[in-house]
Amino acid sequence: MRFGILLDHQYAKGDDLRARTGELVELVQHIRDCGYDSVFGVHHYLSNLATPQPLPVLSRIIEHSGDMQLGTGILILPLGHPVHWAEEVATLDQMSGGRFVLGVGAGYREDEFASFGVDLAKRSSRMFESLEVMKKLWSGEEVHHEGAHFRLDGVRCSVLPYERPHPEIWVGANGPVGIKRAARAGYSWLAPSNVKRNWAVGNLEAFRAELAAHGEDEPGRTYPIQRDLCIADSREEAFALAGEYARRSYGSYVEYGMDYFESMWQDICEKALFFGTPDDIAAKIQDFASAGFDHFVFRVQWLGCPPEVSHRIIERFAKEVMPRFKEVS
Template sequence: METAVKFGILLDHQYRHGDDINRRVGELVEFTQHVRDLGFDSIFGIHHYLSSLSTPQPLPLLARLIDHSGSMQIGTGILILPLGHPVHWAEEIATIDQMSGGRFVLGVGAGYREDEFAAFGIDRRTRVSRMYEALECMHKLWTGEPVSHQGRHFALENARCSVLPVQKPGPPVWIGANGPVGIQRIARAGHPWLASSNVRRNWAVGNLAEYRAQRKAAGFDEEDMVFPIHRDLCVADSFEEAYAIAGAAARASYGEYVRYGMDYFETQWEAIKHKALFFGSPDDIAAKIEDFASAGFNHFIFRTQWLGLPIERSVEIVERFAREVMPRFRPKAEPAKARTSS
């Protein structure tokens, strides 16, 4: 099957407190080089503050990876935009877009963890309006013109961004949301919706269909449109073998969410592991990709790292995917024409 899909990697840079972060970042540099050479299209980092796990911040981490990422897109999947000021984000993102030569993708979300908002002195109930107003300000700043803005959350007076992004009118913005209301809001704003990894197939497909309908009703076409989704990936000879390799580590990673009130990752794990994880044989994985791609998803961002899993296992997963699954979704090269003597 020749389907116009792209494949990316979500770096799971979360570690037990006390781990050697410098060594772990070195592993991520080598891992990035490896997935680059295997032909992946993108690489993304994650974002949290005050986490139950030691979580290096994504923008300095991605800056470290730029020179090792080849032509891949790099980005955040996601950045919790309401926790920062749009001037700060505008200049930080413009800087990394310049450093990468215009390869940056700004994945954002509204956030959900109470302790993060409390620490920043921000009312969590305002997170969605703060996110959209911040994006509005950032796009104004990226024009390079002086910006005066008086909004609900931010006020700017003749502010002019000192660094502008390479990409115009700015880096692509993907927005994550896990509820129908939020997804419909993204559609009406015309941005790509970034579907999360833990949602089941029917939920993801159904919400994508509604998102596309809402987006079309708002007057947006789908030319060159990106429909991205996160998935957890482990390729082995069977689901059972894949789960034996990475199941305990994946469950441990999802178990951290229970600390933040998401107890369904504990109570519903048996259903989640079968309906949300891309675990299985190459044929199993290819069939899942074909299924999601036929529904419209066209940029799959795979997490192949989980809490406590040795990086060597993650390398084996991406290697087998690149060897036995990825070629099924890459256009076949045109045969070389025979030379004629003159």
Template sequence: MRFGILLNHQFSRTDSLAARLGETVELVTAASELGLDSVFEIHHYLARLQTPQPLTLLARLIPASGDMELGTGVYISTLAHPVHIAEEVATLDQLSGGRVTLGVGAGYRRDEFRSFAVNAKTIGRRFVESLQVLRALWSGQPVTHLGEFFQLEDQTISVLPAQPGGPPLWIGANAPKTILRAARIGDAWIPSPNVKPRWAIGNLQAFRQEAQACGRLKQIRRYPILRETYVSSSGAQAEKGAGRYIRDEYLHYSGYNLEYFETRFGDLRQKAFLWGLPDDIAAGIDKLAAAGFDHFIFRMSWLGMPFSFTIKSLELLVREVIPRYR
């Protein structure tokens, strides 16, 4: 079983970005020293909050992260050319000594698609073709690809990843059709942090069945899942410590055509998040682990939350929960 953190590097426009990024480095340093296995980042453009770009930030975190896996959860690959992604990520993989995992997703925000002149109706096909080109480029062989969206003629990238064949490609997907697609083209499926356990478990079974049908099940070696997580010494302290901040975060998300995050927040908090006492967190992990999930990536901070709250929650997680699985 592996455990990591998902950085919530989205900050109010009134915050000092330098100060918040300094806290981010501190958090990763603490996570490394406490023995966590991985650190992942989110990705967006043109956000209403200050949202640093993940690959640049991951490069800064290399010295703070020890031997932790460095990943994106997820990078919106439909908004960039695969040549750009291939060389940027290969450079990061070399800098980190081969510690990168690239989680990718097709995206969902309409303003991002419009601003990048990407037709939202084609993102599924664009996503698949982009990953085909990306894998081909990481092979190190000359690539000729004359596709619907990308054209290359006998081209070789200038930087190869440290990992032969390139970093693992984890696929973010939140619909049954795209989860099955992930089984056909990805090295793992990474569910969002707000999906309910029953939904995640059912779709993990479907993912495995599709991978088996495609003859790819043996290639799927990891079963990660993102989780909103706050650990406290009492339920009341959990609500007082982090309740308002995660609620504010989800109210922000509701402005991106995700209104159900506002109308159903209470239901999500109760059924989808890992929230409360160490025993509560462990019970949630146990349920998902029994279904096959084996890499838990916890997001433990939200919009405006004091850094000290995150550190206390992380320390409780490492001291009271994770030892049960090691």
């Protein structure tokens, strides 16, 4: 069983990003010292929040991350060119000694796609073709590619990943079609944070069935999921500690047409957040682990949340919950 932290480096406009980056480095050091397995960055352009880009952020924290995996959770792949992404990711994988995890997603925000001149309706096709091109480039061989979105004629990647043949790839998908397509291509599926337990478990079962049907259900594959985490002496105390910050972060999505995060907030609290006592959290993890998930990536930062709250959650989980699973892994 592995546990990671999603670095929610999204801040109010006008915030002191240099100071926030320093806090982020300190947080990563704390995550490392508490024995976590991974840290991940987030990605958006033109956001209603100040959102430093994930690849520079991850580059900044490499030297502070020990032997943890570092990755994107997720990178909006259709908004860039696969040559650019291939060389950027390979560079980070070299710098980290093969610890990079490429988590990708198709995106959803119309203003991002319109500003980049990319057709939103073709984002999934563009994402999967990008991954195909990137893997060809990472082979080190001369690449000839003629696809629906990209054309390469006899070129070679100038930087190859440290991890061969390429870094681990996770595909974030929120619908059955995308989830099954990820399985057919042989990638891991990254289950999203804000979905109910039965939805996540049911789609994992469908994903694994699709993997098996296409001969891709190999040993050692990762089955990751994201969740929001707050641990306290009671569920009520957990929500008192971080509930308002979490609601504020989810509320920022309303501007992008996702108003159910406001109208169905209580439902999200009940079904999707890992907020509660150590025993509560351990029971939730065991439930999801029994269904097949084996890498939990927790968000413990939210909009306006003081760093000491995030540090407290990270440390308490490491001391009171993580050992229950690490001892039997």
